[in-house]
Amino acid sequence: MVISNSPALRPAIAKLGDSERLTAVAKAALEFDQNAAFLDELTKLIQFTLEVPVVLVSLVTDERQVFKSARGLSEPVNTERETPLSHSFCQHVVTSGGPLIVSDAPNTELVCDNLAIRDLGVQAYLGTPILSPEGHVLGSLCAIDSLTRGWLDRELRILEGFSRSITAELVARSNFSRDMERVVSRLARITDHAPVMLAEFDKDYRYIFVNQAYAEMVKATPDEILGKEVAAVIGDTAFSEVESRMRAALAGETIEYDLQVGDAGEQHKYLRVKYVPETDECGETQSVIVAITDYTTEAMVQEKLEQSRQRLVTAHDLSPDGFMIFQAIRDDNGEIADFRFDYTNDAGAKIAGQPAEELIGLGLLEKLPGNRDEGLFDGYVSVVETGEIFRRTVYYAHDGLDLWIRITAMKLEDGFAVSFSDVTKRKQSEIALAENADRLQRILDNVVAFVGILDADGVLKEANQTALDAAGIAREDVVGLPFWETYWWSHDPKTQADLRDAIDRAKSGELTRYDVEIRVADEQAIWIDFQLIPLVNEDGSISEMVPSGVDISGRKESEIHRELLVGELNHRVRNSLATIQAMARQTIRSASGMDEFDKTFSARLNAISAAHDIVMHENQGRASLQTMIERQIGPYASELSSQLKLSGRDVALSGPSAHAIGLVLHELATNAAKYGALSLSDGCIKISWQEAGNGFVDMTWEEKNGPPVSPPLRVGFGSRLIKQSLEYALGGTADLEYAPDGLIVRLQFPKDVSDE
Amino acid sequence: MSDQKSVLVVEDEMLIAMDLEMSLQDLGWNVVGPVAQADRALRLVETEKLDIGLLDYNLVSGTSEQIAMALLKKSIPVIFLSGDTLRKRSEHLKHCKVIAKPVNIDKLNEALRSALE
Numbered sequence: 001m002v003i004s005n006s007p008a009l010r011p012a013i014a015k016l017g018d019s020e021r022l023t024a025v026a027k028a029a030l031e032f033d034q035n036a037a038f039l040d041e042l043t044k045l046i047q048f049t050l051e052v053p054v055v056l057v058s059l060v061t062d063e064r065q066v067f068k069s070a071r072g073l074s075e076p077v078n079t080e081r082e083t084p085l086s087h088s089f090c091q092h093v094v095t096s097g098g099p100l101i102v103s104d105a106p107n108t109e110l111v112c113d114n115l116a117i118r119d120l121g122v123q124a125y126l127g128t129p130i131l132s133p134e135g136h137v138l139g140s141l142c143a144i145d146s147l148t149r150g151w152l153d154r155e156l157r158i159l160e161g162f163s164r165s166i167t168a169e170l171v172a173r174s175n176f177s178r179d180m181e182r183v184v185s186r187l188a189r190i191t192d193h194a195p196v197m198l199a200e201f202d203k204d205y206r207y208i209f210v211n212q213a214y215a216e217m218v219k220a221t222p223d224e225i226l227g228k229e230v231a232a233v234i235g236d237t238a239f240s241e242v243e244s245r246m247r248a249a250l251a252g253e254t255i256e257y258d259l260q261v262g263d264a265g266e267q268h269k270y271l272r273v274k275y276v277p278e279t280d281e282c283g284e285t286q287s288v289i290v291a292i293t294d295y296t297t298e299a300m301v302q303e304k305l306e307q308s309r310q311r312l313v314t315a316h317d318l319s320p321d322g323f324m325i326f327q328a329i330r331d332d333n334g335e336i337a338d339f340r341f342d343y344t345n346d347a348g349a350k351i352a353g354q355p356a357e358e359l360i361g362l363g364l365l366e367k368l369p370g371n372r373d374e375g376l377f378d379g380y381v382s383v384v385e386t387g388e389i390f391r392r393t394v395y396y397a398h399d400g401l402d403l404w405i406r407i408t409a410m411k412l413e414d415g416f417a418v419s420f421s422d423v424t425k426r427k428q429s430e431i432a433l434a435e436n437a438d439r440l441q442r443i444l445d446n447v448v449a450f451v452g453i454l455d456a457d458g459v460l461k462e463a464n465q466t467a468l469d470a471a472g473i474a475r476e477d478v479v480g481l482p483f484w485e486t487y488w489w490s491h492d493p494k495t496q497a498d499l500r501d502a503i504d505r506a507k508s509g510e511l512t513r514y515d516v517e518i519r520v521a522d523e524q525a526i527w528i529d530f531q532l533i534p535l536v537n538e539d540g541s542i543s544e545m546v547p548s549g550v551d552i553s554g555r556k557e558s559e560i561h562r563e564l565l566v567g568e569l570n571h572r573v574r575n576s577l578a579t580i581q582a583m584a585r586q587t588i589r590s591a592s593g594m595d596e597f598d599k600t601f602s603a604r605l606n607a608i609s610a611a612h613d614i615v616m617h618e619n620q621g622r623a624s625l626q627t628m629i630e631r632q633i634g635p636y637a638s639e640l641s642s643q644l645k646l647s648g649r650d651v652a653l654s655g656p657s658a659h660a661i662g663l664v665l666h667e668l669a670t671n672a673a674k675y676g677a678l679s680l681s682d683g684c685i686k687i688s689w690q691e692a693g694n695g696f697v698d699m700t701w702e703e704k705n706g707p708p709v710s711p712p713l714r715v716g717f718g719s720r721l722i723k724q725s726l727e728y729a730l731g732g733t734a735d736l737e738y739a740p741d742g743l744i745v746r747l748q749f750p751k752d753v754s755d756e
Numbered sequence: 757m758s759d760q761k762s763v764l765v766v767e768d769e770m771l772i773a774m775d776l777e778m779s780l781q782d783l784g785w786n787v788v789g790p791v792a793q794a795d796r797a798l799r800l801v802e803t804e805k806l807d808i809g810l811l812d813y814n815l816v817s818g819t820s821e822q823i824a825m826a827l828l829k830k831s832i833p834v835i836f837l838s839g840d841t842l843r844k845r846s847e848h849l850k851h852c853k854v855i856a857k858p859v860n861i862d863k864l865n866e867a868l869r870s871a872l873e
Contacts, residue, residue, distance in 0.1 A: 575772075577857065582776075586774060
């Protein structure tokens with residue numbers, strides 16, 4: 001929205017010479033002269049608040065500016081209290097109708113030539129318009145600094161506030177004179193109905209004013225009395241009794257006397273008469289005002305008053321609240337030094353722990369000095385000085401007392417009345433309650449579970465810190481929302497619908513518990529075991545519901561992990577069984593009978609099992625090639641050291657590589673034991689290997705000193721298995737050479753075949 | 757033999773592959789393969805005359821679904837072997853028969869024959 005500068009919304013912008021404005025300035029000048037103290041207080045306050053050397057209330061005419069209040073001016077201007085316009089910054093406030101803010105006058109185009117810079121040392125100027133009640137800009141309320149100064153927005157607003165208070169004062173004063181006229185005419189109307197007899201007579205003892213009551217007293221109407229002489233109205237006898245006093249009043253004296261009137265058999269009337277002389281400008285008494293009050297009933301009133309005082313005292317004595325009245329004891333400077341006990345009821349004396357007779361007449365600080373420590377004494381002083389009511393609940397552990405008291409003090413004459421009660425029990429239970437609630441909150445905030453409280457409609461009233469932290473939100477983000485609209489549930493309409501169902505069930509007293517995925521910080525989701533419990537009142541209605549949840553994402557993950565493991569295990573077991581089945585069938589094919597099958601199949605199973613052991617027991621599922629050779633060949637060599645020569649730096653094989661090579665070594669060893677080098681005690685096998693690069697291993701198996709070798713007539717299972725293991729399973733090569741001196745097998749295989 | 761049928765065997769467990777090959781040959785099948793790798797199998801699907809595919813579902817390099825798709829595209833029926841019958845297969849391969857490991861050779865033979873009818 002753009003705030004328009006429309007003249008209707010702005011103070012009247014007047015040229016300096018506008019005649020209406022000049023009239024307003026002249027009128028304001030008179031008002032300001034009568035109100036100098038107010039303006040001086042104001043400028044003093046501004047000088048102090050803004051910390052500026054010079055503050056002026058400046059009225060601007062078409063030829064000069066006049067200072068109606070000035071602080072910090074140097075001579076001679078301080079005495080002259082005016083300057084020509086050549087030295088006036090304030091005129092710009094008048095012509096613009098708005099504030100003038102100058103931080104560095106010599107470098108501000110509008111005022112750089114102003115003589116005030118040179119002659120008055122003005123460097124910085126902050127001025128705000130002073131408006132008349134009609135809206136004329138009269139001049140400026142300004143703060144002036146002799147150094148350059150960047151004015152703060154806050155300072156401008158302070159100054160504007162003071163400007164407005166000057167205008168408010170002008171408005172009040174102009175209202176005042178109008179009000180006076182109204183008051184006078186109203187007074188006349190009121191006096192007719194006042195219970196006071198009023199009259200006024202002039203120097204010739206003729207009535208110039210009577211009110212209704214006075215007329216009734218002399219059994220006439222005001223019209224019949226006005227203009228008549230006093231003697232004619234009240235009778236010569238009566239007049240002779242009062243004439244001397246009336247004369248004295250006409251001579252300028254104020255006269256007061258009591259009068260008893262009444263005929264025999266009638267109730268006497270007791271009257272109090274007062275004559276007040278009215279003087280003109282020259283001090284001459286022109287007339288006398290007569291005021292007569294009938295105090296016949298006053299005696300009765302007095303009696304009634306005493307009665308009600310007595311009742312009040314009785315009431316105070318019955319009250320469990322303490323009630324006391326104090327009068328100020330002032331020192332020589334008029335400052336309040338202490339308060340004197342004037343009155344206390346029984347409860348007050350009891351709470352104070354002292355009998356009333358030991359308090360009355362003595363000083364508050366004298367008897368209960370703890371009042372000073374608790375700041376109560378200062379509070380009471382402030383009550384007496386400002387008239388404002390003082391309320392406080394304090395813990396009072398002084399003067400042999402130990403209690404919580406709630407105090408209300410009110411100004412009464414030059415002192416105060418105070419009512420107080422012992423709220424120790426209530427305060428203690430409040431404190432206990434607050435401590436309990438606080439402790440509960442702390443417990444809830446520290447439990448690992450998410451806990452909250454819903455009202456009976458499912459609106460979230462409270463959530464613990466754990467739940468808030470998980471979502472990365474603050475209490476105020478969620479408290480007050482329907483629970484299903486809070487952050488945790490906001491990711492999925494289905495989840496929200498389920499929660500609303502649970503809340504509906506809780507409304508009918510039913511507990512709901514289920515696993516659910518909720519939204520947490522960073523757009524993550526976690527599984528919780530969620531429970532919603534209704535809190536049921538004695539009458540069966542639901543007061544609140546307590547939602548709680550435990551993070552089970554760990555459990556969920558391990559459930560999923562376990563399912564994967566079981567699946568994997570199932571897969572492997574079945575594969576192993578299939579492998580063994582296949583091996584059994586192949587062994588049967590080449591076996592001559594059950595005995596041979598049994599022997600060969602068992603040996604092969606052992607070889608597989610040994611390979612598996614090595615893989616399982618060595619580091620991270622990798623197997624040592626050397627260990628594998630020793631384990632597979634060992635059972636067939638009678639003298640391991642002499643029959644088996646190994647050379648090569650040990651190589652770690654992956655599981656599948658080790659399994660395949662293990663079985664190959666087994667087949668080679670059984671073959672050697674049956675037909676080759678291991679069938680003779682002199683025979684030996686030399687196995688050498690080395691890494692060939694690219695992750696492959698070259699291995700050579702050479703048999704020596706065995707029986708003569710000739711190629712087999714048909715390809716047996718063993719040699720097929722060797723070739724297939726290397727080529728099919730490992731992607732390597734196997735070369736079998738039936739050299740006459742002994743079998744030579746050259747294998748090349750990768751050491752790192754993986755199984756998945 | 758005109759009625760001898762060709763079966764593509766894809767199985768990466770060497771011993772099982774050897775056994776399947778010999779057992780199926782004994783039962784009168786012409787065994788193409790066996791092969792352990794998907795790319796080799798796919799090459800055989802392109803070049804060989806095949807009547808049916810017997811595929812181990814879980815291969816070291818992944819599943820044999822791609823091979824099955826290639827066979828089905830040529831209207832060649834597929835039977836899966838699997839150690840893990842619970843594992844989920846793609847929706848469009850749900851109709852293919854799955855035989856659990858370890859395999860009863862006679863049952864396998866029966867399943868292969870009836871798939872060709």
